[in-house]
Amino acid sequence: MAKVRGAVVVDTEVCKGCNLCVVACPTQTLALNRNVNSKGYHYSYMENPENCTGCTNCSAVCPDSCITVYRVKIES
Amino acid sequence: MSEVADRIKEIINPENLVYAKSPLLNDDIMHYCPGCSHGVVHRLIAEVIDEMGIQEQTIGVSPVGCAVFAYNYIDIDWQEAAHGRAPAVATGIKRVMPEKVVFTYQGDGDLAAIGTAETFHAVNRGENIVMIFINNAIYGMTGGQMAPTTLIGQVTATTPNGRNVDLNGYPLRITELLAQLPGAAYVTRQSVQNPAAVRKAKKAIRKAFEIQAMKKGTAFVEVVSTCSSGWKLNPVESNKWMEENMFPQYPLGDLKDGSRADAGLYSIKG
Amino acid sequence: MxxxxxxxxxxxxxxxxxxxxxxxxxxxxxxxxxxxxxxxxxxxxxxxxxxxxxxxxxxxxxxxxxxxxxxxxxxxxxxxxxxxxxxxxxxxxxxxxxxxxxxxxxxxxxxxxxxxxxxxxxxxxxxxxxxxxxxxxxxxxxxxxxxxxxxxxxxxxxxxxxxxxxxxxxxxxxxxxxxxxxxxxxxxxxxxxEQIAEISGTWATTGKSKNRKKHVITSLEMDSFIMENNNLRLQAKYDQMKDEEVRFEAIECDDAEYIMVAFGSAARICQKTVQIARQKGVKVGLIRPITLLPFPEKIIAEYATKVKGFLSVEFNAGQMVNDIRLAVNGKTKVEYFGRMGGIVPTPDEVEAALEQKLIRG
The missing domain is CATH 3.40.50.970 (Thiamin diphosphate (ThDP)-binding fold, Pyr/PP domains)
Structure with a gap:
């Protein structure tokens, strides 16, 4: 599992399910959850966490600043 | 699977943090619709102010329109201006406190319709302020009516058959007009629909604030934006529609690079 | 000096x-x-x-x-x-x-x-x-x-x-x-x-320092109950102005049978009218509101029970006269005399109006 390089944390109560992060994600890590938050939005989550590279594309386009991104350096 | 979960737990650790919300943004959930460009631009402004270390010097002026509540989200001092008057309010603030950093945040109705005179004359005086202009070609707050920047043929609540030039005139490229004014130091048109555009827009906003610090004149950043609710498209479709329809009318790029263009001005003799 | x-x-x-x-x-x-x-x-x-x-x-x-x-x-x-x-x-x-x-x-x-x-x-x-x-x-x-x-x-x-x-x-x-x-x-x-910080430091937008909350200058409030409270706070302030800031000048009112009320340059003209009328033996006084808002209604109400009438003299179609009528509340006669269109009446003209509208009228 050494290829897991990044992870995102979505503040699910702040997320409005706009889907822009899902589209911006180059590794198909993110998707909208079947479940909804208390406002009724299908919040974003890591559907394929093993794909995440921690590239911050999702947080860059997020209008609600609800994504925090982590990344580890990989020694190849 | 639990191996992945364990690995993620390891990664989610302060020492691996690469992006977190700006400390200048508070925890209030923004009132904007899902996918609204306002949220991105708010964040970029907060990040720039934070990174430049100018929180204590900055005063923002919010408009009337969707961004009227901008003051709820960014942790700086704010004044809320009457519709269209933000450049006059900012002029008042900057003139009595020239050492402070002042910016306006305005939509297309505010900046390019009701406040056209204030916009033009603030820029023409070369006020040392930053003006952030959100152009989404529609009035969001009042429910999707025609804006001065509404495209030809675009359907809005007050152009139900599409904007008709015989009736409504033409989409206003106010940014091109402002770039003609000697007082304008930096004029640029940006967008925030994808990560590359967002990073470029942030650089432009930062440059605008730096121009103010250098007292070169007005720094003007248009951000071509979406309005999913007004356009009646989902956020992803809105971005696509913007690229296809807005960008030809409002092409991205710098219109003025940052040096005050007062060359060729004529002064009376004697 | x-x-x-x-x-x-x-x-x-x-x-x-x-x-x-x-x-x-x-x-x-x-x-x-x-x-x-x-x-x-x-x-x-x-x-x-x-x-x-x-x-x-x-x-x-x-x-x-x-x-x-x-x-x-x-x-x-x-x-x-x-x-x-x-x-x-x-x-x-x-x-x-x-x-x-x-x-x-x-x-x-x-x-x-x-x-x-x-x-x-x-x-x-x-x-x-x-x-x-x-x-x-x-x-x-x-x-x-x-x-x-x-x-x-x-x-x-x-x-x-x-x-x-x-x-x-x-x-x-x-x-x-x-x-x-x-x-x-x-x-x-x-x-x-430093003085501004002392006087307006609780609200002025001078840049948010680390040790205070942000200041927001706005008149907007979406919550109707808070907005009503904002209005009530403003009204309380206006009431305080009424209590503390009424300013007026009363000229020769002590023995007056008739009182003119006029402000600004109309009051200057009426001062001369007082002299002219008194030379003719008519006991006329003048109240000059210095604050038009708050309006000096108490002094006018006091004189309302003592005089035979008020004449409001204004360079308009009769605006302040309504505030005088409210203060007098029907206790005596209230008339208006004025000119419009940029015409400034003479003291004699006002004196004639006083006689015609109040004394003989």
């Missing part, structure tokens, strides 16, 4: 502004008050006191520049004449709503519309009953001499900051253009940043 000078009313507004330590003036030229900004520009106060003087692109821009600068805790003013004040109405309402102090001078001319550049008092209702939207009140001072043009700029700033409210000096073209002697105050310094 300060410097004694012979000056025009409009020039004195400028001189008093500089001397009292005003931070900024924003304005747009309009007759009959353009000398205010001209005098400021000629004096170049930015070189001495650091006062900002800026010619805006319109009265609309002027008042919103005042809004921005006033929100910074500075002492800021503008001046205009009637049509220009109409353009400022929106901004004045916003300032009242956001509780921003400022001084606004209206050197009135005749209307409606473009009207005339001759003197008038036809903006009484606009100044005292609103003019802009919403339940707000200004504090309105009516100068009757060049000296008062000077004094009310100084007083206006004191009151504006005492109440965090716009103060209007409601002058007219006569006082604006009149030349009289005036005693000027000595130059006072502008407030330092």
């Amino acid at each position: 300060g410097e004694l000078r012979l000056m025009k009313g409009n020039e004195v507004i400028a001189e008093a502004a500089i001397r009292c330590g005003c931070d900024a003036y924003f304005g747009y030229p309009i007759t009959p008050q353009s000398e205010v900004m001209e005098t400021l520009m000629a004096n170049r106060p930015w070189e001495d006191t650091g006062m900002v003087v800026l010619q805006a692109e319109s009265e609309i821009a002027s008042i919103h520049m005042v809004y921005g600068a006033a929100g910074s805790g500075k002492r800021v003013m503008t001046s205009s004449s009637s049509p220009g004040i109409s353009l400022m109405a929106e901004g004045i309402s916003y300032m009242a709503g956001a509780e921003l102090p400022c001084v606004i001078v209206n050197v009135q001319r005749g209307g409606p519309g473009l009207g005339t550049i001759q003197p008038s008092q036809a903006d009484y209702n606009q100044a005292t009953k609103g003019g802009g939207h919403g339940d707000y009140s200004l504090l309105v001072l009516a100068p009757a001499s060049v000296q008062e043009m000077h004094d009310f700029v100084v007083l206006g700033f004191e009151l504006a900051f005492k109440y965090r409210n716009p103060v209007m000096i409601l002058a007219d073209g006569v006082i604006g253009q009149l030349m009289e002697k005036v005693v000027l105050i000595d130059q006072r310094p502008r407030w330092t940043n």
Whole structure:
């Protein structure tokens, strides 16, 4: 599992399910959850966490600043 | 699977943090619709102010329109201006406190319709302020009516058959007009629909604030934006529609690079 | 005693502004008050006191520049004449709503519309009953001499900051253009940043320091219950003004059988009318409201049981007369005499009206 390089944390109560992060994600890590938050939005989550590279594309386009991104350096 | 979960737990650790919300943004959930460009631009402004270390010097002026509540989200001092008057309010603030950093945040109705005179004359005086202009070609707050920047043929609540030039005139490229004014130091048109555009827009906003610090004149950043609710498209479709329809009318790029263009001005003799 | 000078009313507004330590003036030229900004520009106060003087692109821009600068805790003013004040109405309402102090001078001319550049008092209702939207009140001072043009700029700033409210000096073209002697105050310094922090530090937008919450200047509130409370707070402030700020002058009222009520230059004319009438043996007095808002209703109510009638003398179609009627509340006769269109009546004309409308009528 050494290829897991990044992870995102979505503040699910702040997320409005706009889907822009899902589209911006180059590794198909993110998707909208079947479940909804208390406002009724299908919040974003890591559907394929093993794909995440921690590239911050999702947080860059997020209008609600609800994504925090982590990344580890990989020694190849 | 639990191996992945364990690995993620390891990664989610302060020492691996690469992006977190700006400390200048508070925890209030923004009132904007899902996918609204306002949220991105708010964040970029907060990040720039934070990174430049100018929180204590900055005063923002919010408009009337969707961004009227901008003051709820960014942790700086704010004044809320009457519709269209933000450049006059900012002029008042900057003139009595020239050492402070002042910016306006305005939509297309505010900046390019009701406040056209204030916009033009603030820029023409070369006020040392930053003006952030959100152009989404529609009035969001009042429910999707025609804006001065509404495209030809675009359907809005007050152009139900599409904007008709015989009736409504033409989409206003106010940014091109402002770039003609000697007082304008930096004029640029940006967008925030994808990560590359967002990073470029942030650089432009930062440059605008730096121009103010250098007292070169007005720094003007248009951000071509979406309005999913007004356009009646989902956020992803809105971005696509913007690229296809807005960008030809409002092409991205710098219109003025940052040096005050007062060359060729004529002064009376004697 | 300060410097004694012979000056025009409009020039004195400028001189008093500089001397009292005003931070900024924003304005747009309009007759009959353009000398205010001209005098400021000629004096170049930015070189001495650091006062900002800026010619805006319109009265609309002027008042919103005042809004921005006033929100910074500075002492800021503008001046205009009637049509220009109409353009400022929106901004004045916003300032009242956001509780921003400022001084606004209206050197009135005749209307409606473009009207005339001759003197008038036809903006009484606009100044005292609103003019802009919403339940707000200004504090309105009516100068009757060049000296008062000077004094009310100084007083206006004191009151504006005492109440965090716009103060209007409601002058007219006569006082604006009149030349009289005036005693000027000595130059006072502008407030330092430390003084501003002390006076307006709880609300002014001077940049959010780490040790305080952000300040927001706004009149907006979406929660109706909070908005009603905001209105109630404003009304309580206006009530306090009524209790503490009523100013008037009562001339020869003690033995009066008839009382004229007039403000500004109309009161100057009526002073002469008092002399003429008394020479004829008619016991006439004059009440001159100095604050039009709050209106000196108590003194008028007191005299209502003592005199045979009031005559309101105004350069308009009869505006203040309604406030007099409310104060008198039917206890005695209230009549109006006035001229419009820029005509200033003579003392004899007023005396004739007094006789015709009150004494014989």
